[in-house]
Amino acid sequence: MWQSPYALLVAKSFVLAVSVPLLWFVAREHIESKRLAGLVVLSYAFNPFLWSAWAFDFQEQSLLPLLVFVGYLLYARGRRVGFLVFLLLAMFTNEFVVPVSLGFLLGLAVSSLRDGALDRRALQTVAAGIGLAVFAHVVAGFVMGQFSTVSGVPVRVLAPPFQPLVEGSRVSLGQLIPIAIMNPDVAFRALTVDIQRKVIYLIAFSLPLLFVAYADEVTLGSLAPFVGFAWLVSNRGSYVTFRAHYPLYLLPFVYIGAVRALARWEHLLPRPSTLSAVELPWTTAAKLAVAILLVNAGAFVVIGGGNMKPVDSKTDHHEVIQAGLAAVPQDASVVTQNDLYPHMARRPDSSFIVTPYEFDRYEREIGPITPEYIVYDTELRGFWVDQVLDSFDSRVGTEYQLYRYEDGFWVFKRGYEGTPTALTTDRELTWVTDDHTFEPGVFTTESTTEVSDFLVSQNGDAGERIWYGPYAVFAPGTYTATFQVYATGTGDRPAATVDVAVGENHRVVATEQVASEPGVQEVTVAFTLDRPTSKVEFRGAHAAPGGTVAFGGVTVERQDAAASSDADAASSDTDATLTDGDSTAAASTSASVAADHGAVAVENGAVAADHGAVAAAVDQTPLDRQTQTHSPRLTTDSLTTATEPLR
Numbered sequence: 001m002w003q004s005p006y007a008l009l010v011a012k013s014f015v016l017a018v019s020v021p022l023l024w025f026v027a028r029e030h031i032e033s034k035r036l037a038g039l040v041v042l043s044y045a046f047n048p049f050l051w052s053a054w055a056f057d058f059q060e061q062s063l064l065p066l067l068v069f070v071g072y073l074l075y076a077r078g079r080r081v082g083f084l085v086f087l088l089l090a091m092f093t094n095e096f097v098v099p100v101s102l103g104f105l106l107g108l109a110v111s112s113l114r115d116g117a118l119d120r121r122a123l124q125t126v127a128a129g130i131g132l133a134v135f136a137h138v139v140a141g142f143v144m145g146q147f148s149t150v151s152g153v154p155v156r157v158l159a160p161p162f163q164p165l166v167e168g169s170r171v172s173l174g175q176l177i178p179i180a181i182m183n184p185d186v187a188f189r190a191l192t193v194d195i196q197r198k199v200i201y202l203i204a205f206s207l208p209l210l211f212v213a214y215a216d217e218v219t220l221g222s223l224a225p226f227v228g229f230a231w232l233v234s235n236r237g238s239y240v241t242f243r244a245h246y247p248l249y250l251l252p253f254v255y256i257g258a259v260r261a262l263a264r265w266e267h268l269l270p271r272p273s274t275l276s277a278v279e280l281p282w283t284t285a286a287k288l289a290v291a292i293l294l295v296n297a298g299a300f301v302v303i304g305g306g307n308m309k310p311v312d313s314k315t316d317h318h319e320v321i322q323a324g325l326a327a328v329p330q331d332a333s334v335v336t337q338n339d340l341y342p343h344m345a346r347r348p349d350s351s352f353i354v355t356p357y358e359f360d361r362y363e364r365e366i367g368p369i370t371p372e373y374i375v376y377d378t379e380l381r382g383f384w385v386d387q388v389l390d391s392f393d394s395r396v397g398t399e400y401q402l403y404r405y406e407d408g409f410w411v412f413k414r415g416y417e418g419t420p421t422a423l424t425t426d427r428e429l430t431w432v433t434d435d436h437t438f439e440p441g442v443f444t445t446e447s448t449t450e451v452s453d454f455l456v457s458q459n460g461d462a463g464e465r466i467w468y469g470p471y472a473v474f475a476p477g478t479y480t481a482t483f484q485v486y487a488t489g490t491g492d493r494p495a496a497t498v499d500v501a502v503g504e505n506h507r508v509v510a511t512e513q514v515a516s517e518p519g520v521q522e523v524t525v526a527f528t529l530d531r532p533t534s535k536v537e538f539r540g541a542h543a544a545p546g547g548t549v550a551f552g553g554v555t556v557e558r559q560d561a562a563a564s565s566d567a568d569a570a571s572s573d574t575d576a577t578l579t580d581g582d583s584t585a586a587a588s589t590s591a592s593v594a595a596d597h598g599a600v601a602v603e604n605g606a607v608a609a610d611h612g613a614v615a616a617a618v619d620q621t622p623l624d625r626q627t628q629t630h631s632p633r634l635t636t637d638s639l640t641t642a643t644e645p646l647r
Helices: 006-030 034-045 048-055 060-076 080-093 097-114 120-145 173-182 184-192 195-209 217-233 247-268 282-302 316-326 356-366 382-395 565-579 583-596 610-619 636-640
Strands: 334-336 350-352 373-377 400-406 409-414 436-438 449-451 454-458 465-468 470-474 477-488 496-502 507-514 517-529 533-542 548-558
Touching (some): 034 195, 034 282, 048 195, 048 282, 060 097, 195 247, 195 282, 217 247, 316 373, 316 400, 316 409, 356 382, 436 470, 465 548, 477 507, 533 548
Parallel strands (some): 334 373
Antiparallel strands (some): 400 409, 454 548, 470 533, 477 548, 496 507, 496 533
């Protein structure tokens, strides 16, 4: 049990659950009415932001409600040393708790001043708390310095208006404050970025307590540093929307403020004659309970459930993930992404990448990181995939070759030279790392007929797709795709369009129009893929109504320096052959390749005989559009007049 990662989630659930009855004791310390105190606890127990944080991964901030409620309970009972000890423990959970705690202490001081209770003991408590905050900050900086060479807020997470004003990759809050003061126009622009969303989520966060908490200085003091950072400094949406574990920074302080505010207003409640204490009538309490549940539900709708989005473990992709994890031997060294790592954490040699910066620094200190396997899943959060690919960069697709792949789950193996296969079957994959030819037969068509190894479409509508596919998997690199296309139409308009598309959404990365010309044309399109890419398509469509388009396949050539050594060797062999003067053999080879493509090759002025065969075959099948052959026909004359050699 304790060796399982689930143990952390169980522990988190326990400490958060304990915070619910703790709030009852905090509320009863100030609120005389049991029913009113119960309503506060009800609001907390059903707060959607608490449940959202509860449903998130284990974080050290899970301890905050427990530590803060216990600490404040000791404060309310006059046990100030115990209060300071628990406040220090809370600040040790995370360095960002320090400014929130400072705001909390200042709120206590202002509240005491308002009530005329800011005596020497209260001042000593606040001063000691501020001293402990400084101590916690120094200790946190020292500890982090043992594991990190730099500290501070990464510039990439700052609000865009601030980023040009910061030198280096990180900046401390102490450095940011003077920048904001000296550049009020920049601060205002940062504040107003996405202001509508900021306001909506702050209102949603305030709804479960009906804004009561804002009547106390403790709430305002605690909330100010967090909201100031989220609204003014950061560009991360999770701060503004109170997602992930971030509600845990604020909820205990906000509910303490709500309890204190309600205690001041409690004397306004009606006092039933049968009760000696101030108490809410049952009907009023019931109505308020319903109202609290309704506003909690409204806040839940606003945040879209937050992190409370259960993962369906019975999906096809879940089966792919399980197969992908099983494809890596248990004792192999493996590097993966953050949100896959929990599934591999118990392996003896597994790790994940936080950022490319830390990865680079680690390699400089330790040496090259060379795991046997690299694993990532593009169907999960893209941010963590980026960290893996940006860290290994060009090594993926060269040093590491594709070993297994399916549905966005990639398994790369160092030094692998075999053919990659799918994860849930033994189907072999087309993994393109170098030059490759796709014959017409591997493409998907809807309204064509095959004529002498060409896919022919006639009299189509403008924009009508003729062929698409083959959904290949490509290594990163720069490529050219040369389409063998015959296209004729009417007028001066292009007769066809070819393009290269990638991914589930068929994102077009390169496109080219095909002019209406007699004979087979070679249409070359260049494209670059900056990472391993699946579902790569080479597509064609009619660019204008009518006309004839015939497709004879695509030849892909790797253009960048990462091309394989086999291609370099082949190039050297060709150069040697030409140097020896054996031009006849070279011409014969070219003609043979062109014939294999079903294309019309012209070499040294000779027209390949397949041109006539293609046209003659089309002439002999004059069917209507519904039976996949069209008019005007692909004529023998138009094909045999092609005299330009293929490029």
